[in-house]
Amino acid sequence: MKILVVSVFSNHMFNWILQLKGSHHQLHWIDVNDANTYVNRIDFVGQTVKWKRRVEYPGRYWIKNHFPETDKIIEKYNSRNFLKIFEKKLKDFKPDVVQSFEMHSACVPVVEIMKKHPKISWIYSAWGNDVFYYQKDPKKIEDIRKVYARLDYMFADCTRDLLLAEKYGFNAEYLGTFPGGGGYDLEYSDKFLQNFNERKIILVKGYEHKFGRAENIMQAIFEIQELLGNYEIVVFAATDKLRDFLKKPKFKNMMNLKIHGKIGRDEVLKLMGKSLIYVGNSISDGTPNTLLEAIIMECFPIQSDPGGATAETIQNGKNGFLIKDPMDVSEIANHLRQALEKPEMVKTGITYNSKHIKPKLDRQYLKVKVLEKYQKVEDNLR
Numbered sequence: 001m002k003i004l005v006v007s008v009f010s011n012h013m014f015n016w017i018l019q020l021k022g023s024h025h026q027l028h029w030i031d032v033n034d035a036n037t038y039v040n041r042i043d044f045v046g047q048t049v050k051w052k053r054r055v056e057y058p059g060r061y062w063i064k065n066h067f068p069e070t071d072k073i074i075e076k077y078n079s080r081n082f083l084k085i086f087e088k089k090l091k092d093f094k095p096d097v098v099q100s101f102e103m104h105s106a107c108v109p110v111v112e113i114m115k116k117h118p119k120i121s122w123i124y125s126a127w128g129n130d131v132f133y134y135q136k137d138p139k140k141i142e143d144i145r146k147v148y149a150r151l152d153y154m155f156a157d158c159t160r161d162l163l164l165a166e167k168y169g170f171n172a173e174y175l176g177t178f179p180g181g182g183g184y185d186l187e188y189s190d191k192f193l194q195n196f197n198e199r200k201i202i203l204v205k206g207y208e209h210k211f212g213r214a215e216n217i218m219q220a221i222f223e224i225q226e227l228l229g230n231y232e233i234v235v236f237a238a239t240d241k242l243r244d245f246l247k248k249p250k251f252k253n254m255m256n257l258k259i260h261g262k263i264g265r266d267e268v269l270k271l272m273g274k275s276l277i278y279v280g281n282s283i284s285d286g287t288p289n290t291l292l293e294a295i296i297m298e299c300f301p302i303q304s305d306p307g308g309a310t311a312e313t314i315q316n317g318k319n320g321f322l323i324k325d326p327m328d329v330s331e332i333a334n335h336l337r338q339a340l341e342k343p344e345m346v347k348t349g350i351t352y353n354s355k356h357i358k359p360k361l362d363r364q365y366l367k368v369k370v371l372e373k374y375q376k377v378e379d380n381l382r
Contacts, residue, residue: 128286
């Protein structure tokens with residue numbers, strides 16, 4: 001089966017399609033925004049990259065940084081049209097299936113073209129903010145409804161997004177709920193695990209932006225300082241906005257606080273493997289990959305629960321804590337306090353996750369199930 005993948009440059013997407021490596025399927029990827037980069041990790045996939053600019057000229061970044069208005073004028077005439085690139089690839093590659101990752105960048109722009117090709121099956125892989133965050137935007141919902149009306153199949157990382165899809169007109173076949181980046185090599189990640197009694201880190205995801213609310217986590221941590229004497233507070237993926245927030249004197253005086261910017265997946269796994277508690281907080285998401293990584297690294301999760309997505313994995317107070325209100329500092333502080341004061345509860349929760357959830361996140365286990373879904377699509381090609 002020939003699959004045309006439509007997506008922005010994304011490690012989640014790369015990890016997903018690596019599940020198809022070695023299969024009989026032929027894949028080609030169009031980089032929607034053109035990050036101007038060939039991706040060696042997926043060298044078994046044909047790649048339409050470096051397509052956007054007609055001419056690569058010296059000094060482009062200098063002009064962009066110093067004369068942004070001039071850059072916009074140049075780009076207007078120097079940029080190719082994505083939809084023309086997409087239509088040409090449909091003609092040249094002749095896919096059986098188009099698979100779009102993310103609604104607004106990879107589905108909405110091509111929906112009118114896909115309507116002209118009803119014999120091509122269309123799979124949508126939902127990402128956590130696609131619909132949940134934009135429900136109150138009438139224009140976005142109008143666009144989303146048009147996409148759902150044309151789709152043939154859908155994957156999602158939480159069942160919540162299937163329910164939202166059905167609410168807004170999806171009436172095609174749901175292929176299942178799977179981690180958005182595929183599974184994990186548990187044999188590899190297990191090498192980074194430390195014993196429970198050795199773990200003295202509280203790990204915080206440092207996203208403070210449109211969706212992330214890490215400032216509230218840090219404020220909660222400040223409120224329970226009396227419990228943190230033996231613990232190190234480690235923030236990873238700290239955004240500039242959070243770094244500025246943490247320049248306040250009360251945080252600068254926290255000697256047990258370490259801050260990291262963006263780090264690689266292996267570094268995240270290593271940190272989680274020696275952390276007792278992981279905290280992630282956002283106003284919109286699906287099933288966060290970092291939540292699943294915390295589970296495979298046997299770290300007790302405290303995670304926000306937008307629209308009930310996290311509750312599909314975490315039973316509050318049993319195998320983690322659910323943050324019901326990501327803006328409620330007191331709630332986050334209370335969850336942290338309970339976790340620190342009840343080590344047996346934390347240990348029992350980690351044991352539950354390791355026994356009942358972790359095995360189902362194994363890459364090979366999930367790969368078999370995902371390939372079965374693609375076979376189902378192939379068996380029903382028009």
